[in-house]
Amino acid sequence: MKFFIDTANIDQIKEAAELGILDGVTTNPSLMAKEGITGTDNIYAHYKAICAIVDGDVSAEVISTEFKGMIEEGRLLADLAPNVVVKVPMTKDGVKAINWLTSHDIRTNCTLVFSAGQAILAAKAGATYLSPFIGRVDDINWDGMALIRDIAEIYTIQGYDTAILAASIRTSRQIVECAKAGADVVTCPLPAILGLLKHPLTDIGLAQFLADHKKAEGK
Numbered sequence: 643m644k645f646f647i648d649t650a651n652i653d654q655i656k657e658a659a660e661l662g663i664l665d666g667v668t669t670n671p672s673l674m675a676k677e678g679i680t681g682t683d684n685i686y687a688h689y690k691a692i693c694a695i696v697d698g699d700v701s702a703e704v705i706s707t708e709f710k711g712m713i714e715e716g717r718l719l720a721d722l723a724p725n726v727v728v729k730v731p732m733t734k735d736g737v738k739a740i741n742w743l744t745s746h747d748i749r750t751n752c753t754l755v756f757s758a759g760q761a762i763l764a765a766k767a768g769a770t771y772l773s774p775f776i777g778r779v780d781d782i783n784w785d786g787m788a789l790i791r792d793i794a795e796i797y798t799i800q801g802y803d804t805a806i807l808a809a810s811i812r813t814s815r816q817i818v819e820c821a822k823a824g825a826d827v828v829t830c831p832l833p834a835i836l837g838l839l840k841h842p843l844t845d846i847g848l849a850q851f852l853a854d855h856k857k858a859e860g861k
Contacts, residue, residue, distance in 0.1 A: 643821045644826065646701075646828065647667055647832060648667075648809065649669070649673055650679060654832045655659045655667055655695055657832060663728075666670075668700075674688065689722050689726065694723075698753075699749070700723070701769065703728075703730075704716055707733070728749065728750050730750050730751070741768055750771070754773070755772055755775065768804075772861055773809040773856060775810035786787075787820070790824060790825050802819045806825045807847050808820040811834055813834055813837070814840075
């Protein structure tokens with residue numbers, strides 16, 4: 643399972659990359675706004691800066707809601723760097739745009755997915771990645787992890803090549819559960835990734851090893 647970081651913060655991307663486990667980045671307009679990045683030129687420049695840090699795929703989202711605008715934006719975004727993946731929403735025009743972009747050798751990430759039916763349409767259209775928002779599914783008292791399992795089962799049975807990119811992840815535990823449920827990729831904030839490092843028994847064990855070492859050295 644690949645690890646993507648879900649942010650537009652350059653420092654956090656660098657920190658995740660330094661761990662040696664980072665496979666890619668996902669961003670969206672909300673994350674750009676959070677970093678104070680506004681205006682098309684600045685946003686595109688920021689995407690290029692991210693792509694220069696990360697060897698893996700970087701999802702860059704279209705803003706247009708209509709087919710023509712989506713493909714125009716998609717072409718511009720894809721030209722920014724070879725590792726850009728164009729992020730397109732799960733709408734009627736979005737599915738059409740995914741199909742068009744795929745047929746023109748532009749990779750896509752179908753975002754804002756909340757059902758297995760939507761996942762089937764995205765795969766049929768040729769999406770490279772599919773982003774089910776499991777945290778938001780949980781927010782409405784449905785089961786986000788069950789959605790990942792359903793999509794993974796369907797994709798396996800049908801032989802779809804689209805990678806399941808579990809999104810809207812908020813905890814370290816959800817990362818582990820996504821791995822068990824069959825996600826190909828998880829995208830999550832840096833604290834959730836760093837949380838995987840933590841266990842009280844690790845801290846206790848390390849403290850004991852260091853204390854024993856001091857005794858052995860006669861300190």
